[in-house]
Amino acid sequence: MMAMLRRLLMLVLVTSSAAKGLRASVANDNTIIESYSRQPSSVVIENLHRGHDSLIVKLREVHDSLKDDELKLNNVFYKLGLHDTELKGLSSSARHMTSSTRRIEAKLNKHAFNVDFLRRNFKALEDRVEQEGKASDEEMNNLEVKTVRLEERLAEVLSRLSSLENSTESLKREMRHGLGSQAKLVESGPLVYYASQASPKSIxxxxxxxxxxxxxxxxxxxxxxxxxxxxxxxxxxxxxxxxxxxxxxxxxxxxxxxxxxxxxxxxxxxxxxxxxxxxxxxxxxxxxxxxxxxxxxxxxxxxxxxxxxxxxxxxxxxxxxxxxxxxxxxxxxxxxxxxxxxxx
Incomplete structure (x- = not known):
């Protein structure tokens, strides 16, 4: 924009200089006319014709120069209008970019909130998994304790069975003579023997x-x-x-x-x-x-x-x-x- 203004000022100065030159030429012509007034009329008329022709040529040159300057000024004004349109477009783009920046900033803030929300949920989930893991460990420990107690009770039962077998040796001897074909079952122990007997219910x-x-x-x-x-x-x-x-x-x-x-x-x-x-x-x-x-x-x-x-x-x-x-x-x-x- 500043460069275009400088060029406009230069054109104005050039036009002003051409006008000053024209005035000087006219003043010079007036001086010549005064000097010619002392000369004979035929010579004066001839010189006036020459001066007139010369003045017409200079006026045409000035006229052409003014047209060129006018064209240049119109070109400058046209370019200034284009630059003004570009400046308006840039201003609109700047406003659009500002609006887009605000929307992007709002989205980033929303994503940051979501990330923080997910981070808190993940932390809560980790704590819950850790608590459940501790609870599972406690259940396993309780199950192990129950298993040990069951094994102890089973060992006690087996001990009682052993005592029962020792106390029924005499009964087995009598049963060997009385049971005949069932003697083999008696040999394998009273628990197996009595479990192998037929049920009182009839299937x-x-x-x-x-x-x-x-x-x-x-x-x-x-x-x-x-x-x-x-x-x-x-x-x-x-x-x-x-x-x-x-x-x-x-x-x-x-x-x-x-x-x-x-x-x-x-x-x-x-x-x-x-x-x-x-x-x-x-x-x-x-x-x-x-x-x-x-x-x-x-x-x-x-x-x-x-x-x-x-x-x-x-x-x-x-x-x-x-x-x-x-x-x-x-x-x-x-x-x-x-x-x-x-x-x-």
Whole structure:
């Protein structure tokens, strides 16, 4: 803008200088006319013609110069108008940028608030997870204490059973003579003997040979499939109250019949359960860790019936009770809860 003003002033000065030159020329012509007035008229007239022609030429030059200056001034004014329009556009852009800056600043403040809100929520979530972790540790400690107490009570029960066996030696001798074919069961201990005896309830009607209501025949046996999850000891008591015994597979001389019956039982349980199954059996190694047998019959649990990868059992393991699953037999803690499957 300042450069354009400087150029405008220069044009005005040039025009003023040309006008001054014209005045000087006119004054000079007047002087010449006065000098010519003393000369003869013919000479004066000729000189006037010459002066007139010269003046006309100068006037044309001045006229052309003024037109050029006018064109230049119009060009300057046109450019000044363009610059004025540009300045208005720049002013509008500046106002728009100011408004955009304010909006961006408001968005940044909102994002900063959101980040701070998320940071506070994350901190609260961390504190909650830490508190829940402490609560879980306390529950695990309580569970361990309960497990220790249960093991102590189980050891006490086993001690009482041992005392009972010692006090019934004389009774066993008498029973060997009187029971005949049942002598082998008596040899395996009073607990196994009395658990293996027939229930006073009759599951098989003598005249029909079919399973009672609620029981299902698989092969030559009837089974009751529980739905309620109970502990191992509760499962034993539940089957006894039903008039049967907790699942105990009996060895048969024909291994193919044994395998076929086990497979048929698994297939039936698989049909009864939509997402796999796990049921308590009487299998346990509580008396001799690592040596698994069925509590009710005293028969050992065949190695081939275990699920893949659960064939080795440490004596220091806390899992002393067996469940039947769709993978085979699994060892679990006796305090864990699973449905019971009873047989008769």
């Amino acid at each position: 098989f009607p003598a005249d029909q040979g079919v399973c009672a209501s609620g029981w299902t025949r698989v092969g030559h046996l009837c089974y009751w499939i529980g739905r309620e999850e109970v502990s191992y000891t509760e499962a034993v008591a539940q089957c006894t109250s039903k008039g049967g015994i907790l699942l105990s597979l009996e060895h048969q001389q024909d291994t193919r019949d044994y395998d076929d019956h086990f497979k048929a039982l698994k297939d039936h349980l698989r049909k009864e359960s939509e997402h796999g199954f796990m049921f308590f059996t009487s299998a346990t190694d509580i008396f001799t860790p690592g040596k698994w047998s069925f509590l009710i019959t005293g028969d050992s649990l065949p190695h081939k019936l275990w699920a893949k990868g659960v064939s080795s059992h440490s004596s220091n393991d806390s899992r002393h009770c067996g469940v039947i699953s769709n993978f085979g037999f699994l060892d679990v803690q006796c305090s864990q809860k699973y449905p019971a499957i009873c047989q008769v």
